[in-house]
Amino acid sequence: xxxxxxxxxxxxxxxxxxxxxxxxxxxxxxxxxxxxxxxxxxxxxxxxxxxxxxxxxxxxxxxxxxxxxxxxxxxxxxxxxxxxxxxxxxxxxxxxxxxxxxxxxxxxxxxxxxxxxxxxxxxxxxxxxxxxxxxxxxxxxxxxxxxxxxxxxxxxxxxxxxxxxxxxxxxxxxxxxxxxxxxxxxxxxxxxxxxxxxxxxxxxxxxxxxxxxxxxxxxxxxxxxxxxxxxxxxxxxxxxxxxxxxxxxxxxxxxxxxxxxxxxxxxxxxxxxxxxxxxxxxxxxxxxxxxxxxxxxxxxxxxxxxxxxxxxxxxxxxxxxxxxxxxxx
Numbered sequence: 001x002x003x004x005x006x007x008x009x010x011x012x013x014x015x016x017x018x019x020x021x022x023x024x025x026x027x028x029x030x031x032x033x034x035x036x037x038x039x040x041x042x043x044x045x046x047x048x049x050x051x052x053x054x055x056x057x058x059x060x061x062x063x064x065x066x067x068x069x070x071x072x073x074x075x076x077x078x079x080x081x082x083x084x085x086x087x088x089x090x091x092x093x094x095x096x097x098x099x100x101x102x103x104x105x106x107x108x109x110x111x112x113x114x115x116x117x118x119x120x121x122x123x124x125x126x127x128x129x130x131x132x133x134x135x136x137x138x139x140x141x142x143x144x145x146x147x148x149x150x151x152x153x154x155x156x157x158x159x160x161x162x163x164x165x166x167x168x169x170x171x172x173x174x175x176x177x178x179x180x181x182x183x184x185x186x187x188x189x190x191x192x193x194x195x196x197x198x199x200x201x202x203x204x205x206x207x208x209x210x211x212x213x214x215x216x217x218x219x220x221x222x223x224x225x226x227x228x229x230x231x232x233x234x235x236x237x238x239x240x241x242x243x244x245x246x247x248x249x250x251x252x253x254x255x256x257x258x259x260x261x262x263x264x265x266x267x268x269x270x271x272x273x274x275x276x277x278x279x280x281x282x283x284x285x286x287x288x289x290x291x292x293x294x295x296x297x298x299x300x301x302x303x304x305x306x307x308x309x310x311x312x313x314x315x316x317x318x319x320x321x322x323x324x325x326x327x328x329x
Contacts, residue, residue, distance in 0.1 A: 004094055011300060015042045062080035063077075069104075085099065097312065117328060137223055140222075154194055154201075160223075160287075161204060166318055166320060176206070183209070194224070295308075
């Protein structure tokens, strides 16, 4: 039995999204147990009765707001659903946790409560993007650290390599830095300095710079950037994917000929849509911590939040923090 702690109050909507997602996850995975942290009255309104046997409610009075200062939340929200969720992982009551809440606050509280792996200054957010050859490209940081120096970018590369080896079959991944061009003269000082550090590490299969257009090709297995660039890139990708899907659906409904043609190609399109739909990839891991922490999008719907729960379960099953620590030593 795997136990996950879930922040019911996090995200743009909280319990109307998180509670149905938890119920879906429990229904699909019979060996899953969930500790659900939040305002019990709000949760029960969406939970109904009876409460599932593998679901335990932990009432909390405090909630971390989406726009709240991370430092203020760290000081004043020690009994919040987010903080107590993380404490459950620290104390061994849960194997991992999931929140759609304030990213900065989750980052600060995770570092304070769970601590970072030895030799790692800052955790980073990592996720896998689908690519043309059917495999994945792991990208980090996706928003945990807005500004990073070259040493931190180097650490992200080392962690990304470890994650890729754990989750992608033990292959030696190709590591690259995300840049505005592939030429050596391109990029800011931090990226150039990070490139020098990566080039000097013989344990890394460092291939140099890649551009945004390379993310979905098979050029690199791990792509490193700071959190500002990574978050903008990720949200641009997701927005474009949703736009393309909506435009294709609109064209299929535009006239009788398109509707007829759509009946022939919809099965093919649905397979493509399943591969590119961002909803199926929700749930990015905070790596570099002594525990599994998964961040869902704040605006995720119930299906997307359940995907983040499944992601956390995968990382727990693979013992991701322990395996990353092994790779770093």
